[in-house]
Amino acid sequence: MTPHNASDDSRWSDLDRPPLNAASLRRGLLREGSLWSDVELVARTGSTNSDLAARAAGERVAEGAVLIAEEQTAGRGRLDRRWTAPPRSGLFFSVLLRPAEVPLARWGWLPLLTGVAVATGLSRAAGVDTALKWPNDLLVTVGGEERKAGGILAERAGDDAVVVGVGINVTLRAHELPVPLAGSLALAGAVSTDRDPLLRAVLRRLEEWYGRWRAAGGDPVASRLQETYAAGCATLGRTVRAELPGDRAIVGEAVAVDGDGRLVIATEEGVQEPVGAGDIVHVRPA
Structure with missing residues (x-):
């Protein structure tokens, strides 16, 4: 991690973007019986996922460790896509989970579960209607158009742990967007862009x-995760083109998310093809 002195950089004087309050976050999250075991806030780092995974590989990190960065210089999305944003303009954090009671085959639900937690937490705390694009994008509506305002990346950390990273654009202005089709909570008309309560709301929903x-042994039906994800998934009911490695593509209607968290596409040939997140390059409207 690269330490950062606030006085060296005029970007840190943006009064519209106050820093997160680490002490307040710890008071709100580190309570008896809580999942969250540690909350660390750093000014700047490359990637919270990489840092937390490296730490877990080198020492026994307790489940529920949370690492938050005010700025990520090498944030990553799925397939190593870059995620950059100005300092203090979003929520960039990773959590360490050890779902020992859940069969490994069901761990693929963790990024979808995190998506449900982020969407429901933000809908309530920011007052922004959020939707999920399978497998790992958070969508908001800006000017009548769906835009990506966040993403989720889950990575194994050793044999028994998963690091789940979340990036959410909170106060990005139009001229700061990394690509024209991106969005932010502010551009979507959020009633609040105060990042402390937004982060607490998301982490409470995630817990x-x-x-x-976990109590359901990872069963997506018994835990109601499968039906809740489907209800908030903007991909379902749409005609999509799923691009797979090797220049292969499947075109059809996205009809379901199956018990393994895969997107089921009904093709014109009448075949229902499930595709997994690990097999997909892009899912685009067709």
Whole structure:
């Protein structure tokens, strides 16, 4: 991690973007019986996922460790796509989970579970209607158009742990967007862009959904995760083109998310093809 002195950089004087309050976050999250075991806030780092995974590989990190960065210089999305944003303009954090009671085959639900937690937490705390694009994007509506405002990346950390990273654009202005089709909570008309309560709301929902899913042994039906994800998934009911490695593509209607968290596409030939997140390059409207 690269330490950062606030006085060296005028970007840190943006009064519209106050820093997160680490002490307040710890008071709100580190309570008896909580999933969250540690909350660390750093000014700047390359990637919170890489840092937390490296730490877990080198030492026994307790489940529920949370690492938050005010700025990520090498944030990554799926397939190593870059994620960059100005300092203090979003929420960039990773959590360490050890779902020992859940069969490995069901761990693929963790990024979808996190998506449900982020969407439900933000809908309530920011007052922004959020939707999920399978497998790992958070969508908001800006000017009548769906835009990506966040993403989720889950990575194994050793044999028994998963690091789940979340990036959410909170106060990005139009001229700061990394690509024209990106969005932010502010551009979507959020009633609040105060990042402290937004982060607490998301982590509380994540604790709630993870506890429910883990108590059900990872069963997406018994935990109601599968139906909740489907209800908030903007991909379902649309005609999509799923691009797969090797220049292969499947075109059809996205009809379901199956018990393994795969997107089921009904093709014109009448075949229902499930595609997994690990097999996909892009899912685009067709």
